[in-house]
Amino acid sequence: MVQRIIGLASGMDIDSMVKQLMTAERVPLDKMKQKKQILEWQRDDYRTLNSLLLDFQNNTLFNMKLSTQFRVRNVVSSNDNYVTASASGSASLSSTTIQNVSKLATAATKINSGSISGTSKIDITKSLETQNFAGGEIDWQVGSVKSQSITAKATNTAKIDLKGETLNLDPKYMNIEVNGKRYDVITSGASDLTDNNVLVDSEGNLTFKNNLTAGNVIKVDYTTTENITKQTVKKDATEMQLNLGSNSLVSIKIGSTVYKLSGNALIDENDDTNILGGIDNTGKITFSAPLEEDTTFEIHSTEKYAAFNIQTFTTNNQQQSKTFLFRGSDSLNNVINQVNNSKVGVTMFYDSFKDQVTMTRTETGDFNTDTSGPSNGSEIITDNSVFLKNILKFDENSQEIGGTNATFTINGLETQRNSNTFTINGVTYTLKQVFNVPDPNNSGGVLNPVNPVTLSISNDIDTVFNNIKSFVDKYNTLIDTINKKLTEERYRDYQPLTDDQREQLSDKQQEQWEEKAKSGLLKGDSILSSALTQMRTLLYQPIQNSSVSSKYSQLAQIGITTSPNFLDGGKLVIDEAKLKKALTDDPSSVEKMFTATGDSTSSQGLAQRLSKAVSTVMNQVKDKAGSATSTNKQFSIGKSLDNLATQILDFNNRLTQIENRYYSQFTAMEKAIQQANSQGTYVQQMFSSGR
Incomplete structure (x- = not known):
């Protein structure tokens, strides 16, 4: 480092002089920094447009490839007091008649046989062991209630971590589920394993018939002889x-x-x-x-604990059951919540006025068709545990009502469904009331006599029109944004501000300057110009596909044309009447005009054509400006930025050398002046002394 002497002999402001000299030397550096800033702004502009293109492709074009955008159905019921319906795009354009509804689907409800309180009214928020029930004492067990979740491996075994405690092997105090599917517990006989049970031994080992899927969750509720x-x-x-x-x-x-x-x-x-x-x-x-x-x-x-089991049925008469473990410290409210939050499909309810408990299926319908077996067709099966049978009084005198299927006649065929809302061939029907069936209270009479209900399915022209209009609006917004960038004025006199220039301007002035400096950086850009030309060409070319009628194979034929206003830059305009007529006359061809697929561009629908074109443009822009995750070496502007960064670093080193040289020169001058001054003083002293 050159030693600097600041104008003591010459009286000059050396620092100021060097600074002025360096200002001129720094001009090339400022230009490099400005060039770097312009490249960064240009890169950011490209990336912003690429984000718009990506959004257009992933949302607008993706949606326009889907038949659901064009197959929007409208259903009109001749009597929506009795039957309503909605339809998906897969529903055919037709009409359906429901001649009668003889029975609505209902959910089964099991009502206990009487009051459950003993000599004093129970409090469902207090611990069960403190309550006085009419059915006597709960058959409390002594031990500890546990729950554990185990992540399955791709084997047929797993293990409960007992932590030194002794497992209670009684199956009625154990519940094992894998990803929500319950397995019955057996404690011996590995040869008896089925797809629906699991072997458990005293060490806590679980053995299934088949290998489990790695990552599945095994949920085990169990009890031990004590808690440690x-x-x-x-x-x-x-x-x-x-x-x-x-x-x-x-x-x-x-x-x-x-x-x-x-x-x-x-x-x-x-x-x-x-x-x-x-x-x-x-x-x-x-x-x-x-x-x-x-x-x-x-x-x-x-602790004290007890258990009970509830069993229900699902479609195809499949059983689903759950064992519920509860503690003496739990309240009846806790138990009710445990049942209601389970997947057994039952809602338990206690009515304090009647002092009774009910259970209602969460689904309507008759699922248990086995009326000759032990369950006698019951939809909610309760076990013989003391808690359910004696305490809550779900005994032989409890009553089950409901649990019926909806019965109706559709297009002359009498049929049933578990729910009052069901789907047939893409049409979802909702039955509201029974009608045109014998009145049980009036011999020979008819309950709710009305004309058969007709449901007519047609295209929802307005919704499809709006879907196409949304596409046109999004397309117009995209090309308008690109056009503005292509035609934006370039103010070449407004270069990026240097540090010295910023110091002389207010924040507002800097903002206004940069707005002009950033303008027009993509003006006339060849990538974007080519993209607009390509998209316009693809939109105007006819679709040559056997699924598309020649009558409706071009946008102009369905009322979508280019705006005649040159200033609109190729925006699309819609003739509403013409488009709606096309949607009425040949909805399939209009759909295929957008959704058709093919190997050649001419056979592809507009959505696929544009999607490929947009992908090409996005890749070109990415090659030029990269993405947020790109390194500079992966795109051309980035390489230029790296090159400029190297030049700036080298030039800064050179400026340091120049600055040091200036200071060295001024230091030498100062020393020379100081030496001359010393000699002058000596001569003067000589004359003054008269020598």
């Missing part, structure tokens, strides 16, 4: 707090020593004189003596 947790307490502690919740403490194990509860004391089961301490009703243990070292306590506790 561990808690570490520091040396010298005199007490500890147990977090038992609703559990009851059974024992505490330290190493191999087991302390069991005797009254309020924890006593060594093998030595009555060895007392760990006392415990109060909050779970706080006060030790007999301070702990001599950090100690890990293994805490064994239990």
Whole structure:
């Protein structure tokens, strides 16, 4: 680094002089930076247009390839008080007649046999073990209720992590599901495995008949003989707090020593004189003596629990069931929510006024057609658990109503459906009332006598018209944006601002300057000009495809033409009457004009043609300006930017050398002046002394 001396001898402002000299030297650097800024703005303009092209392709053109855009059906019912309908694009243009509806579909409801409260009214928000039920006591089990989710591997086995606890193998206290499908539990007989059950052993091993799909979730609800947790307490502690919740403490194990509860004391089961301490009703243990070292306590506790099972049926008489585990600390409300949030397809409800419980299927229809079996055709099957049979009174005296299919006559054929809303051949019908059937309360009479209900299906011309209009609007917006960029004025006198220029302008002035500096960077661009020409050509060429009538093979034939106004830059305009007439006369040809596919451009519909053209343009723009994830080496503007960055770096190094040279020269001058001044002073002193 050159040592700098600032004008002490000459009295000159050396820094200011060097700065002025360097201003001239920096002119080429400023021009390089301006060129770099212009390239960056140009790159950003290209990318903005590519985003518009991508949106046009992925949304507008993608939609116009779909037949659903053109096959929009309108359904008119001759009597929508009784039957309504809607239709998908696959529905044929026809009419359907429903002569009568003799029965509406209903959901099965199971009503218990009576009040469930005992001598005092139950509170469904309080714990079940504190409630007084008319059916007596719940058959509480003692242990611990657990739930675990296991991620399946591509094998037929899995394992419950028991954490040292002992599994209760009774199947009625276990529920296993894989991705929502329930498996019945068996505890012996691997040869008896089927697609619908799972073998469970005392170690928690699960064995299925077939390999599971890796990543599937195995949900296991189960019980153990007790709950085991561990808690570490520091040396010298005199007490500890147990977090038992609703559990009851059974024992505490330290190493191999087991302390069991005797009254309020924890006593060594093998030595009555060895007392760990006392415990109060909050779970706080006060030790007999301070702990001599950090100690890990293994805490064994239990809780009350019970279980019940509900079974329903789905389409094709398929069974679905669920075992519900609940604790003594749970409320009836908790149990109801557990049922209602399950996939068994039942909604449980308690009415405090009647003090009764009901269960209603979440689906209408008659799914259990086996009227001769044990279920006797019941839609909701409850097990013989004490909780359901005795406590909630879903016993032999409970009643099931509903669970019927809709029965009706359509085009002369009597048929049934599980729901009052159903789909036949792309038409979704909704039955609202029974009609034209014998009146059960009037011998020889007819219930709701009306003319048969006719449902007429036609094209929804207005919606299809609007879909095509939306395409035209989006196309016009796109080419208008491109045209503006192609014709935008270029203000060459407004170059990007240098740092020095920015310091002299206000924020508003800088903004106004940059607006002009950014203008016209894509003016006359060959890629974009070619894209517009290509898209216009593709739109005007006739579609030569056997699925398209020659009468409607060009846009002009359906009323879509180029605007006669030159300033519109090739925008499309629609003759509404002509387009709607084409949609009425030959909707299929209009559809295929847009959606047809083919190997050659001439056989392709407009959507496929434009999509390919847009892809070509986007690739060309990407080669020129890259994308947000591109590196500079992957596109031409980026390469130019890298080249400029190298030039700027080299030129900055050169400027540093020039600046150092100027300072070296001025330093030499200062030294020379200082030396001359010293000599002058010496001569003057010589004359003054008279020598």
